[in-house]
Amino acid sequence: MKIFEKILSVVLPHKCTFCRKAIEYTNNTFICKSCADTLPFIKGRKCIKCGIPIDDNAMPVCSVCRRYKHSFTQGFIPLVYKDSVRKSLLSLKFYKRKSACRAFSYLILNRIIEEGFPTFDFVTYIPVSKERLKERGFNQAELIAKMCAEHLNLPVIPTLYRVDDTPRQSKLSMRLRRQNAKKSFMPLDVKLNGSALLIDDVYTTGSTLSHTSNLLLKLGCSKVYIAAVAISSKN
Ligand SMILES: [Zn+2]
Numbered sequence: 001m002k003i004f005e006k007i008l009s010v011v012l013p014h015k016c017t018f019c020r021k022a023i024e025y026t027n028n029t030f031i032c033k034s035c036a037d038t039l040p041f042i043k044g045r046k047c048i049k050c051g052i053p054i055d056d057n058a059m060p061v062c063s064v065c066r067r068y069k070h071s072f073t074q075g076f077i078p079l080v081y082k083d084s085v086r087k088s089l090l091s092l093k094f095y096k097r098k099s100a101c102r103a104f105s106y107l108i109l110n111r112i113i114e115e116g117f118p119t120f121d122f123v124t125y126i127p128v129s130k131e132r133l134k135e136r137g138f139n140q141a142e143l144i145a146k147m148c149a150e151h152l153n154l155p156v157i158p159t160l161y162r163v164d165d166t167p168r169q170s171k172l173s174m175r176l177r178r179q180n181a182k183k184s185f186m187p188l189d190v191k192l193n194g195s196a197l198l199i200d201d202v203y204t205t206g207s208t209l210s211h212t213s214n215l216l217l218k219l220g221c222s223k224v225y226i227a228a229v230a231i232s233s234k235n
């Protein structure tokens, strides 16, 4: 370790995003060895469309994707939303822990590589309402998208806006989520082409990501791939 890194590691130690234990200053993934081995990764068979875990003898496309025909091409989701994953996502949401974005983007990109690494032309993200942005000062999905774009050497393009005062998706049933997603998101005045990587923090039923993917297709995208840090077990 170089001398200035040694000094920095004492003054400003890097911490693991998930367990908060000190890690080497040169560890740019912000994930300790122990967490890298024990995080609740989505393993085994996955839906070929959205990437959620499915049974060994189930059909290759999950029942939600079969029923709702999502507008996105493929989803990349590395983790299950529980325990330290849940805590670290909440700490990003409320404390803007930028190192967490590094860890999350690293895990998303790893999942993309494992799943065949399709070509993307730009990265975009699910927006938050003006009210929420004012209250929190940042949008966590945008921060993760920026970090992914940095690794992929691609531009980040804002493409959508969120209409204020629609009910929060997490409190609604699947049918209402789909109706609500339609009212909640609108396209910005942009012309797009090529293939998009659309980022959110947590994937629940796919209704938000499906509707927003459809908006991106209408704006001119040829394909929309989606990625989120974790899947919530509400499915
Ligand atoms: Zn750790």
Ligand SMILES: [Zn+2]
Pocket (backbone or CB within 6 Å): 047, 048, 049, 050, 051, 052, 061, 062, 063, 064, 065, 066
């Ligand atoms: Zn699926």
